[in-house]
Amino acid sequence: MDLNIFLVLLEDGIANGAIYALLAVTMVLVFTTTRILFVAQGEFVTFAALTFASFQIGAVPQIVWLLGIFAVAATGVELFNAVSVRNFRRIPAILGLYLAVPFVLIAVSIWLAPLKAPAIVQAAVSVAIVTVLGPLVYRIAFQPVSNASVRLLFVIAIALHFILQGFGLLFFGAEGFRVEPMIDAGFDVGMLHVKGQVVLIIATLAVFTTALYAFFEFTTPGKALRATAINRVGARIVGIKPDLAGKLAFLLTAFIGGVSGVLIVSSTTIYYDSGLLIGLKAVLGAICGAMLSYPMAIIGSIGVGILEGFGAFWASAFTEAIVFSALIPVLLWLSFRAAPTEEGHEL
Template identity: 40%
Template sequence: MDASILGFLLLDGLQNGVIYGLLAIAMVLVFAVTRVILVPIGELLMFAPLSLVWLLEGKIPGTLWLALVLGLLWAGLARGRGALGPVLGALGLSALFFLALFLKPLAYPAAVLLVVYLGVATYRVFFLPMREATVLSLLIMAVGLHVAYQGLGLVFFGPEQFRPEPLLRGEVVVGLSWQGVLVLLFALLSVLGLYAFFRFSLYGKALLAAAESRLGARLAGISPEEAGTVAFGIASLLAGLSGLLLAPLINAAYFMGFMLGLKGFVAAILGGLASYPVAFLGALLVGFFESFTSFFASAYKEALVFLLLVPALFYQSLKARAVEE
């Protein structure tokens, strides 16, 4: 291996690692607040660029109708005055999508807001009624939603792969495009923004309180249900923006989100589903490990990446046993 190949592998691992890191942070956030392992986050990530492609081609994507159906179910479960929010959100989203058919720049915010609405509606419709359920029950629901959303993605967008136009064209150096730089800058700004959000904002501190103790949060006047809504909203926002930035580099297809989300989950496990910095560092480890194993043993790279779960889970089991003793 010479220096040029080493540089390519490091750049590839860094670009992949920061995306895994954002997904890992989103999964840790959602799990800490709601105890939901957000398995369908990969589908939410892919829904953004696929919906964007449809809008840029002058077509309404099927994901909008999915959002409207979930919005109606959300309004039905909320009842009374609480039903006004999801209805107004669905109407506003529909209006934005129809405007985006004629004003193409609006397609980008429309695709992101669609994913945010889908994420929040998913929580309010499927997970909020199960708020007292066990982690295993919530995981089964999450896996079921992953299967359902992936199947709907096939119905809405077909089996083809799509590559949206990059926001920035050209290369900085060989192996690193300006779009890749944009991904790295977005990851950096996201991490700093989340740090500032949790460190200085009232909502961020409320989320941390809800993650620490649901009962304690209630006693302090913080609604765990609203905290869960905010957590799903932030996670969906990260997924949607990551999908739009990543798709011009790797293509987008209905089936591609699951593997990305699974690698984000590996990184989250490396952080114990509790630590944001460790999860992000774990994601960088996953990205570099995947990059180098694809060079030395490409046929086994996926298996070797998931093999990282073994020592992480073994360490977590030892840690849990030590706490019990």
């Protein structure tokens, strides 16, 4: 291996690690807020990536029908609950948020697909579809059992992964997709040619990290999420609704997952089942921060990406084994630290 190859592998590793870092940050957010180890986060990435690829070839992304199914189901549950307690004032809000917004997105997608709109417009609609899907997933799958144990929530997350993966196969098929980079330019730094798409991915990580910091520190919803993460019971006592915090957490994680999918589909071929490995590598990065620390999750995820890049060069057949073997020393290190309680977490 010469210096040029080393730098190329390092560049690719950092780019992949930045994607894992985006997902790891949202996994920490979801876990501290809802106690859910959301391994199905990778499905948001694949759905956004394959939706974007569908727009690129002028086809209506079939995932919009899944959005419609989830919207109708969530609306039915909310309407039943509202009628049961005779809270009829909530009905217009329920119909607007749970039914109108998703079906407007469905109509926009059907209208936009054959127009061959600019890539940035297609990417925005793809991210919007996945973003709206996030809170619907929480409402249907997790909110009814939000007070369950961490183990049960994890089992539900695993089951949800396989359900969403099955829908991915149904709606997108087994064929993989890859699109042209959104930024095809690049520049030279010494012997290394830095791709514009890599710069975009790293810049996205920096922007989202800064935005999340500002969100948690300076906004009321962000402070509510922090309060829920630190003490769910205490947050409930002061009037913060844990279920509303859960929906907001899933909204953010779906949005960031959607952006990650749009970015990654131009650098690697994405299949309907690619979400599992992407999600697990993000989990590995998040575990480096003990599922609590955002900075450590980012550093660990970038390390995972670099390890993956060099592992693929030295032993491509054993890349995944090399990457996930790194979990062993991380778990050994964490085993010497005090485990967090279910009701109290530190950000």
